[in-house]
Amino acid sequence: MLFLLLRWELLMSDPTIPEGRAELRQFLSKATPGKWDIYEDADDPDEQSIAAGDQVLTQITEWSGRADDAELVVVAVNALPALLGALDQTETELRHTRNNLDQARYGRTQGDLAIARVRALADEWDTLPCVCGYRIPNGNDDSSQCLSCAAEDLRTSLDGTS
Numbered sequence: 001m002l003f004l005l006l007r008w009e010l011l012m013s014d015p016t017i018p019e020g021r022a023e024l025r026q027f028l029s030k031a032t033p034g035k036w037d038i039y040e041d042a043d044d045p046d047e048q049s050i051a052a053g054d055q056v057l058t059q060i061t062e063w064s065g066r067a068d069d070a071e072l073v074v075v076a077v078n079a080l081p082a083l084l085g086a087l088d089q090t091e092t093e094l095r096h097t098r099n100n101l102d103q104a105r106y107g108r109t110q111g112d113l114a115i116a117r118v119r120a121l122a123d124e125w126d127t128l129p130c131v132c133g134y135r136i137p138n139g140n141d142d143s144s145q146c147l148s149c150a151a152e153d154l155r156t157s158l159d160g161t162s
């Protein structure tokens with residue numbers, strides 16, 4: 001009877017987090033270097049082997065899984081560096097995008113606060129009596145306005161109705 005022990009550490013590498021990608025890169029760095037390939041014997045196409053660089057790792061006939069499984073291992077090993085690099089780059093871009101979004105939100109908030117301060121000022125000026133006569137017919141025909149009259153212009157400007 002064959003007892004198999006599961007090596008949990010091999011299953012724990014989460015490529016979606018930097019630590020997991022570092023673990024996967026360690027597995028890559030410890031494995032046989034070079035591009036992995038499947039070769040077939042020139043005389044017997046059924047005799048296939050997995051090679052890393054110029055080193056034959058196993059004959060697929062000795063591989064207890066299906067040939068499709070062996071192909072998956074080879075293509076996964078070859079694709080892993082690019083996948084890890086793409087995930088690193090995506091995470092970096094996501095971080096930049098989030099920073100930009102935070103800055104945009106902060107800028108919008110600051111703009112909203114500034115507009116609120118100007119509205120409060122217009123509200124305050126509204127409570128003042130008109131001292132320029134601008135609103136009084138024939139009261140003042142030059143363009144100078146008191147604060148009370150300017151409040152209305154300020155508000156229409158803020159509302160975009162001027």
Ligand SMILES: [Zn+2]
Nearest residue numbers: 130132146149
């Ligand atoms: Zn006035």
